[in-house]
Amino acid sequence: MPDQALVQKRRWWSSRAVQGAGYATPTAVVVAVFFLAPLGLLVWMSLHEWPILRAPTFNAPDNYTAIADNQLFTDAVMFTLKYTVVTTVVLSLVALGLALLIQHSRTGVGLFRTAFFLPGAIGLAATSVLFLGFLNGRFGPVDPFLMHLGIIDEPISWVGTPNLALFSTIVLVTWRFAGFNMLILLVGLHAIPLEVYEAARVDGASGWTMLTRITLPLLRPTIALMLIISITGSLVAFDQFFIFTQGRPDNSTITVVMVIFRQAFVKHDLGGAAALSAVLLAALLVLNGFLLRLVRHREA
Amino acid sequence: MPTPRRRRGGRTVVAVLAAFGLIVAACGDDDDSDAGTEASAENDGDTGVELTMWTRSATQEQSQQFVDAYNDSHENQVELTVIPNDNYNQQVTTAAGADELPDIFAADVVFVPNFVEQGLFLDITDRIDALPYADDLAPSHIEVGTLDGAKYVVPHTLDLSVLFYNKDLYEQAGLDPDSPPTTLAELAEHARAIRELGGDTYGTFWGGDCGGCYVFTYWPSIWAADGEVMNEDGTESTIDSPEAIEVFDTYRSLWEDDVVEPSAINETGDQWTGFFPAGNIGVMPMPSTTLGSTLEALGDDAVGVAPIPGPDGGESTFVGGDSIGISATSDEPDAAWNFIEWTLSEDAQVDVVAQNADVVARTDLADNEFSSQDERVVLINELVGVGRTPFSLNFNQTYNDPAGPWLEVTRAALFGDGTVEDALTDGQETLTASLSE
Numbered sequence: 001m002p003d004q005a006l007v008q009k010r011r012w013w014s015s016r017a018v019q020g021a022g023y024a025t026p027t028a029v030v031v032a033v034f035f036l037a038p039l040g041l042l043v044w045m046s047l048h049e050w051p052i053l054r055a056p057t058f059n060a061p062d063n064y065t066a067i068a069d070n071q072l073f074t075d076a077v078m079f080t081l082k083y084t085v086v087t088t089v090v091l092s093l094v095a096l097g098l099a100l101l102i103q104h105s106r107t108g109v110g111l112f113r114t115a116f117f118l119p120g121a122i123g124l125a126a127t128s129v130l131f132l133g134f135l136n137g138r139f140g141p142v143d144p145f146l147m148h149l150g151i152i153d154e155p156i157s158w159v160g161t162p163n164l165a166l167f168s169t170i171v172l173v174t175w176r177f178a179g180f181n182m183l184i185l186l187v188g189l190h191a192i193p194l195e196v197y198e199a200a201r202v203d204g205a206s207g208w209t210m211l212t213r214i215t216l217p218l219l220r221p222t223i224a225l226m227l228i229i230s231i232t233g234s235l236v237a238f239d240q241f242f243i244f245t246q247g248r249p250d251n252s253t254i255t256v257v258m259v260i261f262r263q264a265f266v267k268h269d270l271g272g273a274a275a276l277s278a279v280l281l282a283a284l285l286v287l288n289g290f291l292l293r294l295v296r297h298r299e300a
Numbered sequence: 301m302p303t304p305r306r307r308r309g310g311r312t313v314v315a316v317l318a319a320f321g322l323i324v325a326a327c328g329d330d331d332d333s334d335a336g337t338e339a340s341a342e343n344d345g346d347t348g349v350e351l352t353m354w355t356r357s358a359t360q361e362q363s364q365q366f367v368d369a370y371n372d373s374h375e376n377q378v379e380l381t382v383i384p385n386d387n388y389n390q391q392v393t394t395a396a397g398a399d400e401l402p403d404i405f406a407a408d409v410v411f412v413p414n415f416v417e418q419g420l421f422l423d424i425t426d427r428i429d430a431l432p433y434a435d436d437l438a439p440s441h442i443e444v445g446t447l448d449g450a451k452y453v454v455p456h457t458l459d460l461s462v463l464f465y466n467k468d469l470y471e472q473a474g475l476d477p478d479s480p481p482t483t484l485a486e487l488a489e490h491a492r493a494i495r496e497l498g499g500d501t502y503g504t505f506w507g508g509d510c511g512g513c514y515v516f517t518y519w520p521s522i523w524a525a526d527g528e529v530m531n532e533d534g535t536e537s538t539i540d541s542p543e544a545i546e547v548f549d550t551y552r553s554l555w556e557d558d559v560v561e562p563s564a565i566n567e568t569g570d571q572w573t574g575f576f577p578a579g580n581i582g583v584m585p586m587p588s589t590t591l592g593s594t595l596e597a598l599g600d601d602a603v604g605v606a607p608i609p610g611p612d613g614g615e616s617t618f619v620g621g622d623s624i625g626i627s628a629t630s631d632e633p634d635a636a637w638n639f640i641e642w643t644l645s646e647d648a649q650v651d652v653v654a655q656n657a658d659v660v661a662r663t664d665l666a667d668n669e670f671s672s673q674d675e676r677v678v679l680i681n682e683l684v685g686v687g688r689t690p691f692s693l694n695f696n697q698t699y700n701d702p703a704g705p706w707l708e709v710t711r712a713a714l715f716g717d718g719t720v721e722d723a724l725t726d727g728q729e730t731l732t733a734s735l736s737e
Contacts, residue, residue: 250711262701266389
């Protein structure tokens with residue numbers, strides 16, 4: 001009997017399920033401590049009026065119902081969606097163009113690869129400050145350069161109108177992220193077997209046909225990954241707008257996260273900010289779920 | 301006798317890391333809220349304590365001078381941390397939530413009511429009232445730092461809005477360089493005359509995309525005409541008053557007639573004080589703290605200073621700057637008060653503040669050995685007594701924050717398609733909605 005008990009104990013220790021759980025535990029703990037617990041606290045905060053120093057008071061669902069009356073938030077949602085669509089399209093096309101330009105190893109390609117990727121090594125906040133200086137009407141070098149070329153007659157306020165502010169920010173983001181997205185696409189491009197192109201060439205396919213019939217279809221999973229990164233990143237855009245446009249002009253470039261920031265650190269309404277964060281998180285979960293499903297569907 | 305360190309019990313610190321930008325917060329009780337009212341009779345607080353202090357970069361120079369002079373002459377040592385202006389409020393908010401406020405911190409005086417209401421400052425009523433010169437402390441700073449009869453802050457640095465005018469340009473335009481405008485109508489007249497000089501010389505300038513700049517430069521003209529911008533509680537806007545409409549009308553007409561330097565419409569406040577010292581602006585309201593750098597840029601004889609007038613006369617000023625107090629969570633309120641009290645002493649006010657041509661925090665020291673050397677400084681010091689500091693719990697979210705309603709209202713009034721009256725009438729409602737939240 002004692003031997004049997006020992007065997008059972010050994011079996012219990014050596015069962016695959018327990019081993020698996022053991023391996024997963026560190027990750028589970030990290031996820032629980034660094035994601036689930038803060039998430040739980042976020043939701044808990046969103047159900048309270050949460051002052052900075054005093055004790056919070058339960059006020060659900062006030063923080064959520066107030067969102068409907070928050071015009072700034074509604075406007076920010078619309079702007080963020082517009083920014084996300086435009087940025088994603090521009091960024092993807094530029095990244096694809098760059099990747100196609102430098103996919104084959106030729107003399108000097110290494111230099112271009114490095115040059116295109118280099119802006120990605122600079123922080124987004126630093127990039128925003130850089131553009132703030134470059135595009136400054138009083139001392140920035142861009143206006144005099146464009147005037148010298150005869151493209152503009154007088155200095156331009158690059159964040160003076162809503163469209164110009166959006167345009168300038170998209171240039172900034174494209175400069176900063178195109179190289180990174182190019183790298184993602186380059187990995188996908190290199191995974192396409194050369195034999196496929198050779199076979200197409202033998203069949204007399206043109207460059208355009210190869211691009212649309214071979215390259216793009218086989219790049220789909222990579223493009224989908226790039227889209228997920230770009231869309232998610234754009235929906236939570238903050239640094240570039242907070243530093244570069246500061247929401248100007250006339251609140252036309254305020255993003256959703258900027259509204260959350262204002263709610264927490266300007267209005268000191270931490271509960272309201274938590275509710276806005278929870279809503280944004282839910283929207284991102286749904287969107288990413290949809291996008292991932294799309295990728296899996298395509299892969300299948 | 302060293303001040304015993306107080307223990308805080310039962311404080312729960314919670315930091316929230318939400319995925320996208322919201323970091324913070326904490327809660328807890330505070331069992332030493334009455335510590336500050338116990339003015340230490342047997343101990344002057346200078347016991348070799350290491351104190352921490354925060355200030356924003358706008359007032360760095362003066363704060364640093366205070367700290368250096370204090371550290372040189374006292375046992376206590378203050379370690380000053382300077383935080384960029386734009387990040388100051390969120391740094392204070394985050395630190396308060398995490399129980400990491402410094403012993404002493406300064407704040408833009410218009411944000412003080414909110415910080416006081418949030419419980420970030422210690423009640424120092426008894427300590428202030430015990431000062432022999434308590435009644436001479438910049439009255440508007442004391443008023444906005446008082447809640448339900450309790451006082452929480454004292455003036456730290458003062459920054460007043462005053463008219464700067466370029467005497468050289470006045471002469472070139474055929475104006476009397478010793479007769480600055482005494483009405484807003486005269487200011488407009490002078491600005492137009494200077495614009496007649498042509499080229500890149502302009503009559504006036506302001507920070508056209510900067511809510512705080514409008515508050516600082518336009519409101520004194522409204523006050524000078526006995527108009528009001530808010531009710532007494534700071535919960536209702538009265539920006540649609542006839543006085544306000546007249547002020548905005550005057551400035552709008554200057555903009556429409558090309559009298560204003562064109563980049564004013566996009567000036568976010570980062571560089572708005574850099575235009576006048578460049579020498580091509582005739583007359584404009586500016587912070588008094590820029591007097592030194594302006595004199596350096598244009599020369600002593602070229603710069604005139606005058607009070608900001610109302611549409612038909614009168615004068616006023618916005619008494620800005622920073623107030624300072626002891627944080628509610630400080631373990632060393634006696635030592636902290638020792639520093640703050642010293643900054644208000646005659647020695648510090650005259651030898652540190654006045655010597656640097658800055659505005660003194662005490663009206664009884666307005667005329668001192670240094671200020672009397674320059675009539676412009678005497679004028680600025682005297683304005684402290686007549687100037688005002690607006691009070692509202694929601695000041696920042698309504699007026700200073702670029703995403704607040706004020707900037708939109710002012711820009712619609714000055715640069716919009718409609719009339720000033722329509723913009724301010726509509727604006728009165730949105731401003732009140734924000735003020736009364």
